[in-house]
Amino acid sequence: MTFQIMTDSTADLSQSYLDEHDITTLGMTVTIGDKTYETVGEHPLDNSTLLAALKKGEAVHTSQINSGQFLEVFKTFAATKEELLYLAFSSGLSGTYQSAVIAREMLLEEDPEAKITIVDTLAAASGEGFLVEEAVKLRDAGKSLAETVAALAVMIKRLQSRFMVDDLNHLARGGRIPKALALVGTMASIKPLLDVDPEGKLRQVTKVRGKKKALHQMVEKTLEGMDMNYPRLIISYSGTDEVAQEIKSEIMKNSDIQDIKIRPLSSTIVTHTGEGTISIFSMSREDRL
Known part of the structure; x- marks a missing residue:
């Protein structure tokens, strides 16, 4: 080595x-x-x-x-x-x-x-x-x-990190997001989508009504910007992997990407996100903005 x-x-x-x-x-x-x-x-x-x-x-x-x-x-x-x-x-x-x-x-x-x-x-x-x-x-x-x-x-x-968290209060308590954003996330059916900005901090990208639509938008944004010189992605989750498996199946049906890994989030990360977190990591053609 x-x-x-x-x-x-x-x-x-x-x-x-x-x-x-x-x-x-x-x-x-x-x-x-x-x-x-x-x-x-x-x-x-x-x-x-x-x-x-x-x-x-x-x-x-x-x-x-x-x-x-x-x-x-x-x-x-x-x-x-x-x-x-x-x-x-x-x-x-x-x-x-x-x-x-x-x-x-x-x-x-x-x-x-x-x-x-x-x-x-x-x-x-x-x-x-x-x-x-x-x-x-x-x-x-x-x-x-x-x-x-x-x-x-x-x-x-160019690394893209997209997150959807069921309960944003965990992130707010740890100071990772503003408390006002956590409050929005508690509203019925509203799912804020997060990513990691160029400074390595979490930020809200958009708000979507309904978990299914939010997940679909995460997948859509990931695929449209992917650099196919790195034709792989990682889906991470907390709790059960059921949703992660569904996302993997959807991506494999609708794209040429076959190298898709599913991994549980580490306990350190789960401390700040709680249960029901889904994240997708991929390499983009362009730099993060």
Whole structure:
């Protein structure tokens, strides 16, 4: 391998994929009441436990990865003289990226030869995972770290992340969207559609009356703007995968896209979205606006 890759538990990647491609992963923690759970490792928080707690109205919050955790891992790679590429959860949604930057600066003071590259994906969930997978493909094809970072810079601008959330109050409580937007989302049959803007923050794109129409519009917008040099997409969900499977079937019937992955959202993301979230991630022909 030309370099090592690292990411966060927010990327929605399975442990088997991470192990197969030798990807280091750090996890945020989720606290339910007075108990704190890990999101990586042998016994990560299960979404069923998390969703049950949210339904009961229990106090739930996440904690970002701190600089000390990053520094410990960065030192390990520096000691082996390996180049490391860390693909970080959007700086527009978490302070995790900044914690990594601080840790890198601390390490370079001790070891100026350390080769740690940090990329802000400006993405969340399987959008972040999408970029990690593309980085793996480039690395495994023999591309250098510099070549991979340059390719990712283009992809980050074009990555499209579309969301529909059943209950926007979870996002509002975490400060990810304005409370006024959450209020609109509680109105009967109104489904605000969200995306991730160029700064990596969530925003409302439009409001649609009825869940079925909202889902259809998400699919329509995704397909009309897709870059077919990347003929794949990822559908992520919280709760059951029934709706995600329906969307996959619709896309396969009405397009030439056959590479469609369905993945559960990570527990860190579900803490802020609740049950019934559907998201679609794809590569667009043009930059995000």
